[in-house]
Amino acid sequence: MSQATSPSVTAGCVPRPIRFVHRGRIAEISSADTTRTLLDWLREEVRCSGTKEGCAEGDCGACTVLVGERAHDDGVQWKTVNACIQFLPMLDGKAIRTVEDLKQGQALHPAQQAMVDCHGSQCGFCTPGFVMSLVHVYERERACGSTPSRQQLADDLSGNLCRCTGYRPILDAGQRMFELPAVAQDDAATAGLLEQLAADPPLAYTDARGARCVVPRTVASLAALREALPDARLLAGCTDIGLWVNKQHKALPVLIATTAVAELARIETRTDGVLSIGAGVTLEAAWGALAERHPELTEMWLRFASPPVRHAGTMGGNVANGSPIGDGAPVLMALDATLLLQRGARERRIKLDAFYLDYMKNALEPGEFVRAVEVPQPAFTALRAYKLSKRFDSDISGLSCGLTITLDAQGIVTATRLAFGGMAAVVKRAAHAETAMVGRPWSEDTATAASTALARDFAPITDLRASASYRQRAAANLLRRFWLETRRDAPLSAQQTSVFARESSA
Ligand SMILES: Cc1cc2nc3c(=O)[nH]c(=O)nc-3n(C[C@H](O)[C@H](O)[C@H](O)COP(=O)(O)OP(=O)(O)OC[C@H]3O[C@@H](n4cnc5c(N)ncnc54)[C@H](O)[C@@H]3O)c2cc1C
Ligand code: FES
Ligand code: FES
Incomplete structure (x- = not known):
């Protein structure tokens, strides 16, 4: 008996077909590969070829579809996703709406x-x-x-x-x-089918090649599976992993999807003011919660990928993936975030700034997973997040940073956290630049000293997104911009310093 189907490690997941709502009925899939994408299934299996394939990496939106889940009011909550980077087992228990489903009669x-x-x-x-x-x-x-x-x-x-x-x-x-004359979406039948699907046991799916994907529904079963299958790959929103399969043709023999674990998708503000963002919270919801607390993060939120990617991808996946050019980590590090990690029943906490060990290597132990990102009550005076990319919208950063500063009543810097992505093999804080600021007045001289010290913190590389010298100079300039926007006398507004000042109304 294989590991994932042995009674000791199924953690309540039951071998059965993948089931989701499509075109008014429940579709059952029992022979597709675990990494078969929704897009390929739509186009090649059920011949719904209205949905197109452009890039197969979440970048062009040609494959945008709506995925629905049961809402609290018993209706259906729909969100856009890129069908090219959604594996079929992730859709178990959900509903799909495509361009074929929009016309009502001839209208x-x-x-x-x-x-x-x-x-x-x-x-x-x-x-x-x-x-x-x-x-x-x-x-x-x-x-x-x-x-x-x-x-x-x-x-x-x-x-x-x-x-x-x-x-x-x-x-x-x-x-x-x-x-135009308004139309109302009637979701009653879909909601009824979703209700039926909710009665299905958690999925343990095995394809014809023997590859497996288990989809637990509780943190306890996720923890049990993760511990029993330390070599399995956790699958959250698939916005990184989808590309490993589509572009790198990577084999993923055992997947544990976190998509159905409701506890992991919770955001809560604890009584001590800590904002706890479950690892399975979507990027859209996580950035929304962060920007509600810190409106300075709104631009970073809107420039992080695109709505369909943010509807699928998770903050836990962004942090765990640990790309040196990821945008979540610099901001969360500047906010002094802590990760709540779990292995079996054991929980431990680690500061995000101690989590990254080397290029794409982190402090997770075998069998451990990220359960939540915890952001403390803000104690700083100012926060900024900057992202430099070749395209303004929906582009990967060449360089990004999260910067906070705490000043006392005399304007002396008592603390600062300067976290940069795109400057090293991992996202990390600029220790020398921080030292150049603490204990000094927040003046132009201090900002210049900190900018100069950045050269001792980082030796960036040249790649297709930016050259080493561009990165070094741009990072120094962003620190100067930070000073211009946060200095006590005549601080410049974000509108004044942004090339892309956003319009405030229609
Ligand atoms: C078009 C496009 C644009 C993008 N733009 C940006 C951008 O602007 N900025 C940016 O930073 N990123 C960007 N990304 C990258 C990606 O969207 C993010 O990194 C995303 O947050 C990954 O989350 P996910 O849930 O999709 O993770 P997955 O792809 O499901 O997983 C990613 C990694 O995290 C691991 N993992 C997931 N959950 C956990 C957990 N709970 N515990 C431990 N490990 C876990 C997985 O095993 C895997 O190794 C973009 C991606 C695409 C396709
Ligand atoms: S095909 Fe381009 S985003 Fe899916
Ligand atoms: S790509 Fe041709 S109409 Fe948009």
Whole structure:
């Protein structure tokens, strides 16, 4: 008997087909590979080829679909995801809506009709993806009786690329759809089917090659499986792992998906003011909670990937993946975050700034996983997060940082945390620059001394995103910008220092 199906390590997961709602019925999958993507299944198995494949790495949005889960009000909560980086077992117990499902009778959905009216499509390859993102905006805004500003629409569509139409008519369509006769989405039948699926036991799926994916529903079963199968790969939102399979053709013989563990998807503010973000909380929800506490993080939130990637990817996955150019770690390190780790029943805590050991190596022990990211009550005077990338929206950073400073009543720096990504093999704090600041007045001289000290903290490399000298100079300039924005006398507003000052209204 294989490890994952032996009674001692199933942790309640039962061998059965993958089941999800598609086109008004429950689809059952029993022979697809564990890493078969939703996009391939849609196009090749059920011939729903309206959903397109462009990049197969979450970048272009041609494959955007809606995934639904049961909502607290017994309805269905839909969100956009990139079907090209979603493995089928992750969809167990959920519902899928694609561009084929939008028409009611002969009538196009307002998002489709508006694209026609505004000439939002030429070759049409990107159009289904744009339409699905627009449907998401339409339903979200209609639920609160509002309409989005043009800037909000641009943010909502930042994960959809169009090579030929140009974005003006597409944004026009995004506004026009609210002027058309309203349609209401009737989710009653889908909600009923989701209710049925909820009665299924947790999934233990094995494909024809013998590869396995287990999908536990509680932290206790996740912990038991993780401990029993230390060589298994944890699978959260699949926005990193999807690329290992699609682009690097990596084999993943045993997967433990965290997607169905409700406790891992919780955000709570504890009585001691700590914001606890479960490792399975989506990037969208995690950045939303962080930006609610620290509005200075809003731009970082909106520039982190795109809505479909943020709806699937998790903060736990971002931190655990530990890319040196990841955007979560610099901010969380500046906020003095701690990771709650678990192995079996044992829990331990580690400061995020002690978690990364070397390039893509972290302090997790075999059988251990990240359970939550804990962000303490803020005790600093100012916080900023900066991201430099070749494209403003939906791009990986060449360099990013999270910076905090604490000043006393005399304007002396009593503490600072300067965390940089893209400057070394791991995200790390700039110890020399911090030392150059503490105990000194927060003046131009101190900022210059700290910028100079950065050269002792980092020896960045040149790669396709940025050269070493660019990184070194840009990091020093960002520290200067930090000073300009946080100095006591005449601090510059973010609007004054940002090349991309955002419009405040429609
Ligand atoms: C188009 C695109 C744009 C992107 N843009 C950005 C960006 O702007 N900034 C950025 O930082 N990243 C970006 N990313 C990378 C990615 O979205 C993030 O790193 C994401 O947070 C990964 O989370 P996930 O849940 O998808 O992880 P997965 O892909 O599921 O897993 C990633 C790694 O984390 C491990 N893991 C997951 N959960 C746990 C856990 N609880 N405990 C221990 N290990 C765990 C997995 O085993 C794996 O090694 C982008 C990705 C794409 C595809
Ligand atoms: S095919 Fe490009 S995002 Fe999926
Ligand atoms: S219409 Fe051709 S890519 Fe958008």
